[in-house]
Structure formats: structure tokens, C-alpha cells
Amino acid sequence: MDSKTPNAAASPKAALAGLKVLELGQLIAGPFAAKTLADFGADVIKIEPPAAGDPLRKWRMLKDGTSVWWQVQSRNKRSLALDLKDPEGQAIVRKLAAEVDVLIENFRPGAMEGWGLAPEDLLKLNPRLIVLRISGYGQTGPYRNRPGFGVIGEAMGGLRHLTAEPGRVPVRVGVSLGDTLAALHGVIGILLALQHRHATGEGQVIDIALYEAVFNCMESLLPEYSAFGAVRGPAGSALPGIAPTNAYRCKDGGYALIAGNGDSIFRRLMALIRRDDLANDPALADNAGRVARVHELDEVIGAWTAQRTVDEVLAALDEASVPGGRIYTIADIAADPHYRARDMLQEVRMDDGSTLAVPGVVPKLSRTPGGHRRNAPVLGQDSEAVLREVGLTAQQIQALRDRGVIQGAPA
Numbered sequence: 510m511d512s513k514t515p516n517a518a519a520s521p522k523a524a525l526a527g528l529k530v531l532e533l534g535q536l537i538a539g540p541f542a543a544k545t546l547a548d549f550g551a552d553v554i555k556i557e558p559p560a561a562g563d564p565l566r567k568w569r570m571l572k573d574g575t576s577v578w579w580q581v582q583s584r585n586k587r588s589l590a591l592d593l594k595d596p597e598g599q600a601i602v603r604k605l606a607a608e609v610d611v612l613i614e615n616f617r618p619g620a621m622e623g624w625g626l627a628p629e630d631l632l633k634l635n636p637r638l639i640v641l642r643i644s645g646y647g648q649t650g651p652y653r654n655r656p657g658f659g660v661i662g663e664a665m666g667g668l669r670h671l672t673a674e675p676g677r678v679p680v681r682v683g684v685s686l687g688d689t690l691a692a693l694h695g696v697i698g699i700l701l702a703l704q705h706r707h708a709t710g711e712g713q714v715i716d717i718a719l720y721e722a723v724f725n726c727m728e729s730l731l732p733e734y735s736a737f738g739a740v741r742g743p744a745g746s747a748l749p750g751i752a753p754t755n756a757y758r759c760k761d762g763g764y765a766l767i768a769g770n771g772d773s774i775f776r777r778l779m780a781l782i783r784r785d786d787l788a789n790d791p792a793l794a795d796n797a798g799r800v801a802r803v804h805e806l807d808e809v810i811g812a813w814t815a816q817r818t819v820d821e822v823l824a825a826l827d828e829a830s831v832p833g834g835r836i837y838t839i840a841d842i843a844a845d846p847h848y849r850a851r852d853m854l855q856e857v858r859m860d861d862g863s864t865l866a867v868p869g870v871v872p873k874l875s876r877t878p879g880g881h882r883r884n885a886p887v888l889g890q891d892s893e894a895v896l897r898e899v900g901l902t903a904q905q906i907q908a909l910r911d912r913g914v915i916q917g918a919p920a
Contacts, residue, residue: 523550524877528703529609532556532586533593533602535563537659537685538643538719539615540582541692546611546699547585548870548879554605554895555583555886559590559916562888573861580857581867583885589896590889590916598914599625604899607634611699615643618653628714638712639702641695647718657719659687666723667730673743691722751796752803753778756836757811763819767810768832770796781829782813857884889917 528551532543540555540563547553557563563583568576592598603626606612612631614621621627621642628640642648645657660681663669668686673679698715706712733739741749746756746764753775756764769778772795779788787809792798799806814822819835826833835841843866848854853869870879892915896906909915 522877523879524874526550528552528611530554530611530613531602531605531609532613533621534613534615534643536565536568536615537582537688538691538695538717539613539641540565541689542641542643542695542699543586543613544582544584545692545696548881549874549877550879551611553586554589554609554891555586556589556591556593556602557888559592559889559913562588562590566888572859572865577865580859580865580885584857584867585882586886587891587895588886588889588917589892591892592914593624593626595912595914596625597909597912601896601899601901602626603631603634605895606631606638608899609635609638610703611639611641613641613643613695617656618642618644618648632712632714636712637706637710639699639706640712640714641699641717642714643691643695643717643719645719647721648716659685659689659691659719662687662691662719662723665720667727668723671741671743674745675743677743679743687719687723690726691717691719694722694725747803747807750800752799753806753810755807755810757807757814757822759814759817759819759822761818764836765814765819765822765826766834766836767814767822767826769810770799772796774831775799777829778810778826778831781825781831782810784809855881857881859884889915892917893920 525546528546530543530546530551530553532540532553532555534540534543535557543551543553543555555563563579565582566575566579569578570576591601593602602624606626612628628642631640632638644653645661646652646655660669663682663686666687669679669681671679672682695715695717698717702713702715730741733741746766748754748770751770754766754768754770756766759765767778769775775793776788779785787793787806793802793806817825823833823835837845842848843854851869851873853871855867855869856864857867859865867881870881892910893906896909896915897920901909906915907919910917910919
């Protein structure tokens with residue numbers, strides 16, 4: 510899977526084989542949505558600014574000058590290094606938009622319009638076009654012009670308030686969850702729009718706000734506030750209103766996660782720790798009763814785990830059919846046989862001949878599985894090929910290269 514080999518065509522069995530996608534975004538949300546489509550066979554043309562490229566190329570840990578994250582976020586894509594601020598670059602985008610099925614962008618609202626690339630204008634060129642727009646606050650509303658990153662969306666969506674120990678500063682999730690949730694909602698929107706287009710021939714615009722994607726996952730927060738005036742607060746490792754479920758410290762200093770909150774599961778858990786009195790207590794027969802005595806239950810379970818190692822606890826829980834697990838580090842993940850059996854730990858060959866472990870493809874489809882067709886491209890790797898596909902001559906391409914409107918070596 511050498512990144513310098515020509516782009517391999519998607520298998521005819523790929524779910525999205527034949528779908529053409531133009532990605533104008535950068536960093537996380539838009540590119541993650543496009544990556545998901547590319548994994549399942551879509552031909553994704555990623556437009557990057559010449560010289561620097563997508564800033565993600567330089568984020569976090571670099572190998573040979575390029576982020577290893579890049580090999581995950583941009584696999585299966587083609588790179589066109591094109592200046593969107595140049596009129597000729599904008600004209601090329603319009604040529605591409607007239608031919609593709611989906612356009613993805615995650616710039617601040619108004620940027621596309623400022624470049625003469627307003628979705629309503631692109632839809633006139635291609636009425637079947639589906640445009641996904643991801644931004645911090647959406648394309649409308651009083652906050653639309655504010656800059657917004659995933660961490661801000663997580664906070665505004667209600668997530669960050671919950672991620673803390675009671676009385677301590679709320680902490681952020683250790684990955685860009687807000688961006689990823691927005692991207693996945695965007696993919697759902699694209700698939701819905703494709704279904705509508707299949708029935709009617711009409712394209713449309715999908716408006717995704719980072720904070721709304723997070724808010725959509727906040728379960729019962731709003732109805733609880735509406736009905737009871739309740740403002741759910743941080744609860745550390747517990748799950749408020751559902752008991753018992755928590756992280757319990759073990760003899761070796763690690764933690765075991767135990768979810769004993771189903772009625773029959775609770776009885777099995779209490780039998781396992783030899784507390785038949787609690788297993789048979791009518792007051793603990795349902796969740797409401799257990800929530801009322803959650804601190805007592807946590808103490809009892811914690812006393813049992815404190816006498817055993819994590820491995821011993823998990824083995825006993827498995828034997829009793831009680832859900833339990835350990836807190837995985839990435840080292841645990843990389844060594845886990847279940848991850849490997851599910852093809853979630855894949856290796857790709859880099860340009861220097863070394864291998865790099867990357868996550869596998871999700872979801873898993875039985876008839877039209879996704880896959881890794883090519884490594885993430887170098888900047889401008891496919892500029893000439895893409896421009897030839899939309900009818901530019903070698904002379905026109907060279908003129909654009911000479912002016913710095915595009916970047917990429919001649920084919």
C-alpha cells in the first residue's frame with residue numbers, strides 16, 4: 510500500500526463505489542466525514558492549500574515530517590493542492606462541483622460565499638449536488654459568525670459540564686469528540702440526502718453545527734430539566750440515576766468497570782460477592798431502589814474488588830455473566846486479541862518500507878465492506894490527474910503551477 514502508487518479503484522462491492530466527493534475542509538470534522546465515505550469506496554478529492562497543505566499534516570507526532578494521524582484521516586483520498594483564494598482556483602472548484610456527487614466543507618460561515626462558491630450557486634451548476642457544511646454554530650443564528658472548534662462545541666453541547674469529579678474543574682475528553690460527532694452526523698445527513706436524491710433527482714444542503722451534534726447525544730438532560738428543573742452535574746466515574754455502575758479500585762491499584770445495573774445482573778453480582786441479603790432485598794429489586802442506596806452499593810462492591818486484582822475481578826465477573834471491563838490504554842488496545850480478531854488493528858506500508866499500525870474500518874458490512882485502498886497522499890500528489898479529468902490541458906496545468914495556483918509534480 511505505497512502512498513505513491515496510482516489510486517486504486519474501489520471494489521465494485523464497496524458500498525459507495527462510483528460516488529464522487531469533493532472535500533474542501535481541513536483538520537478534523539469535514540475530513541473525518543470524507544474519510545468515512547472514502548473507506549467505503551467513494552472517490553474523495555481533497556483540496557488543500559498549496560505549500561502548507563492541511564494543517565493536520567503537522568499536528569501531534571510527526572514521522573519523516575508528516576503527522577502519523579494523517580495516515581488515518583486522509584487514507585483513500587486524492588490530494589489536489591489548489592489556492593481557493595485565486596479566481597482560477599475557484600473556477601476549478603466550480604468545474605469539479607459540476608461533476609461530483611457530494612461537496613464537504615467546514616470553513617467558517619461566509620467563507621464559501623466570499624470565494625464565489627456559495628452552495629446555492631453550485632446547485633445551479635449541478636442540481637444533484639449534495640453539500641455538507643460543518644461549522645461551530647451552524648449557518649444561521651446569532652452565533653453563526655463565531656469561530657468554533659470541537660472543544661467549544663463539547664462545552665456548549667453540555668458534555669464538558671459532566672466530565673469531571675464533583676467539585677473539581679470539568680475536563681475535556683482526550684480526543685476531538687465534538688468534531689467526530691459532527692462528522693458522523695454529517696455522514697448520516699449525506700446518506701439521507703442520497704436517498705432523497707435517488708427518489709427525486711434533487712440535491713440539497715446539509716447544515717451541521719458542532720454543538721448540536723454533541724447536544725444530540727446528551728440523552729435525558731433537557732427533559733429532566735424541563736420536567737423537574739434538574740441540572741445534572743458531574744459524577745466522576747459513576748452514571749447518575751443508574752446503579753450500580755462505576756469504576757472500582759482493585760488490589761493491584763487498577764480499576765475494574767462494573768455495570769451491575771440490570772435487575773437480574775444486579776442479583777448475579779450480589780451473589781458473586783456473597784451478599785445474598787442485598788440480592789434478595791425487595792427494596793433493591795429495581796433501579797429506582799438501587800439509586801436511592803447507590804453509595805452503600807458502591808462501598809460493598811468496592812470492598813470486594815479491593816481484595817482482588819483487576820484480572821481476578823474480571824475473570825469472576827465473566828464467570829457470573831456480569832458486564833465488566835478494564836480501562837484500556839493504547840498499549841492494551843494494540844495487544845488485545847479481540848481487536849485483532851475484528852481486524853481493527855491494521856498495518857500499512859510507508860514510503861520508507863516501514864509499517865504503521867492504523868485503526869480498521871467501521872462499520873463492518875457483510876456484503877459491501879470498507880477497506881484501505883491507498884495511503885494518505887503527499888501534498889498535491891494527484892493535482893495533475895484531477896485537473897486532466899475536468900478537461901484542463903497540460904499547458905493550462907503548467908501555467909497554473911507556474912503561478913502557484915496549484916502544486917504537485919507533473920505526472
